[in-house]
Amino acid sequence: MALAQADVLAGLKEIVEEVAGIPAASVELDKNFTDDLEVDSLSMVEVVVACEERFGVKIPDEKVTELVTVGDAVNFIVNASN
Amino acid sequence: MSQRRVVVTGLGATTPLGGDVDTTWKAILAGQSGVRLLTDDWREMLPVHFAARVATEPADQMERVEMRRLDRSEQFALIASREAWKDAGSPDELDKERLGVVVASGIGGVITLMDQFNILNEKGARSVSPHTVPMLMPNGPAANVGLELKAKAGVHTPVSACASGAEAIGYAFEMIKNNRADIVVSGGVEAACHQLPMAAFAAMKALSTRNDDPARASRPYDRDRDGFVLGEGGGILVLEEYEHAKARGAKIYCEISGQGLTSDGYHIAAPDPEGSGVQRAIKFALQNAGMTAKDIVHLNAHATSTPAGDVAEANALRKALGADADHVAVSATKSMTGHLLGGAGAIESVFLVKALQDRLAPPTINIENLDPAVTVDVVRDKPRALPAGDIAALNDSFGFGGHNVVLVFNSI
Numbered sequence: 222m223a224l225a226q227a228d229v230l231a232g233l234k235e236i237v238e239e240v241a242g243i244p245a246a247s248v249e250l251d252k253n254f255t256d257d258l259e260v261d262s263l264s265m266v267e268v269v270v271a272c273e274e275r276f277g278v279k280i281p282d283e284k285v286t287e288l289v290t291v292g293d294a295v296n297f298i299v300n301a302s303n
Numbered sequence: 304m305s306q307r308r309v310v311v312t313g314l315g316a317t318t319p320l321g322g323d324v325d326t327t328w329k330a331i332l333a334g335q336s337g338v339r340l341l342t343d344d345w346r347e348m349l350p351v352h353f354a355a356r357v358a359t360e361p362a363d364q365m366e367r368v369e370m371r372r373l374d375r376s377e378q379f380a381l382i383a384s385r386e387a388w389k390d391a392g393s394p395d396e397l398d399k400e401r402l403g404v405v406v407a408s409g410i411g412g413v414i415t416l417m418d419q420f421n422i423l424n425e426k427g428a429r430s431v432s433p434h435t436v437p438m439l440m441p442n443g444p445a446a447n448v449g450l451e452l453k454a455k456a457g458v459h460t461p462v463s464a465c466a467s468g469a470e471a472i473g474y475a476f477e478m479i480k481n482n483r484a485d486i487v488v489s490g491g492v493e494a495a496c497h498q499l500p501m502a503a504f505a506a507m508k509a510l511s512t513r514n515d516d517p518a519r520a521s522r523p524y525d526r527d528r529d530g531f532v533l534g535e536g537g538g539i540l541v542l543e544e545y546e547h548a549k550a551r552g553a554k555i556y557c558e559i560s561g562q563g564l565t566s567d568g569y570h571i572a573a574p575d576p577e578g579s580g581v582q583r584a585i586k587f588a589l590q591n592a593g594m595t596a597k598d599i600v601h602l603n604a605h606a607t608s609t610p611a612g613d614v615a616e617a618n619a620l621r622k623a624l625g626a627d628a629d630h631v632a633v634s635a636t637k638s639m640t641g642h643l644l645g646g647a648g649a650i651e652s653v654f655l656v657k658a659l660q661d662r663l664a665p666p667t668i669n670i671e672n673l674d675p676a677v678t679v680d681v682v683r684d685k686p687r688a689l690p691a692g693d694i695a696a697l698n699d700s701f702g703f704g705g706h707n708v709v710l711v712f713n714s715i
Binding site for chain 1: 366367368369371372429430432433434437
């Protein structure tokens with residue numbers, strides 16, 4: 222069964238706060254990981270691996286570069302869980 | 304170009320006796336021990352159950368998110384360098400192309416290395432942290448300090464085991480002397496209170512096993528010393544070109560006027576019992592500073608509390624300084640801090656600067672019976688006043704591999 226978008230967003234907020242110290246409140250769907258949230262390339266790797274563990278999905282390396290915004294990541298995870 | 308002189312304008316430290324220089328120095332003068340029983344379960348695997356961990360955990364001095372991408376040794380480096388930079392008056396307007404960093408570590412990020420190896424085995428390659436390499440590389444502490452201060456004159460990491468911290472300060476001294484930089488943030492750190500390095504040092508029979516009395520285990524020059532006590536932490540000195548420091552009205556602690564560097568060519572871990580490498584290093588350091596043994600009133604010794612090392616060093620001091628050794632107050636502060644390996648020469652240089660400032664040689668604790676083979680004048684139990692007027696002091700550090708470093712500091 223597909224995960225709910227709201228649940229994935231809530232989980233992703235926690236992960237980004239844990240890894241990069243970005244307050245959960247500012248992790249919104251339209252935010253760009255690099256430009257808005259200043260998540261660098263090394264921290265992005267941590268975010269991806271943490272998402273895989275938490276949501277039980279696989280995020281292939283070649284897809285990571287396509288996850289530009291928080292919304293991109295949430296949608297990818299929701300679809301992958303389906 | 305006129306001869307460039309180098310002075311100390313800032314100090315920082317986090318040690319087993321305090322999270323900053325003032326707290327540490329007060330405890331040193333009071334003769335307190337920073338050695339405690341380990342609380343980790345793994346201690347039971349080892350023949351040694353104690354160490355000298357830092358008195359203030361980095362978590363009390365840094366943000367969580369910053370900490371998680373730094374090895375513990377890098378945390379120590381940033382904590383001490385922030386204190387030292389602030390103490391130097393935060394000269395942020397300096398041309399960053401004239402700012403250097405030299406911070407040493409003896410072992411590098413060994414705790415990170417072991418933690419990530421465990422993660423690899425338990426969870427697989429994908430779970431290994433992408434921060435692992437920047438955390439375990441021995442130049443990580445220097446690199447992080449350099450990044451924070453935006454230093455562009457050069458960021459360096461000499462590695463020479465337990466001489467590393469002193470070698471870093473000497474390297475920084477040369478950078479200013481040679482006109483590569485006007486300010487260099489220098490020192491050393493170590494974070495190796497972990498079961499593997501402790502088991503490894505214990506396997507060399509290098510560590511004290513006085514498990515029933517940890518606070519009295521580090522006892523340089525005592526007849527019954529049985530090895531060193533592993534410590535952690537770090538020290539940082541801001542070195543600055545003298546005219547540059549004066550021009551900006553900086554507080555000047557003292558001058559660093561020379562260094563002597565030699566190697567033993569004798570054994571990978573044992574000290575040369577003749578101590579000829581140490582003697583030559585002292586001779587070169589005095590020559591480099593334009594001084595003689597007559598000028599020296601205090602020495603912060605390497606003296607780690609090992610049976611062979613302490614006597615070899617004391618013999619070398621006596622031979623190098625001759626009759627002038629009689630007016631040199633010798634302090635072994637490892638009796639209180641334990642042995643910080645790559646951080647040792649750095650915190651001991653901090654102590655030397657404070658000794659010159661306060662005119663007080665710190666005590667050596669835990670000497671119940673002075674080893675009769677020790678023929679230098681050891682400051683025992685209580686601090687000893689140093690003379691008024693122009694005075695100079697030495698810090699010596701030696702490392703596995705036969706590395707010898709002697710630094711000369713003087714009042715100004």
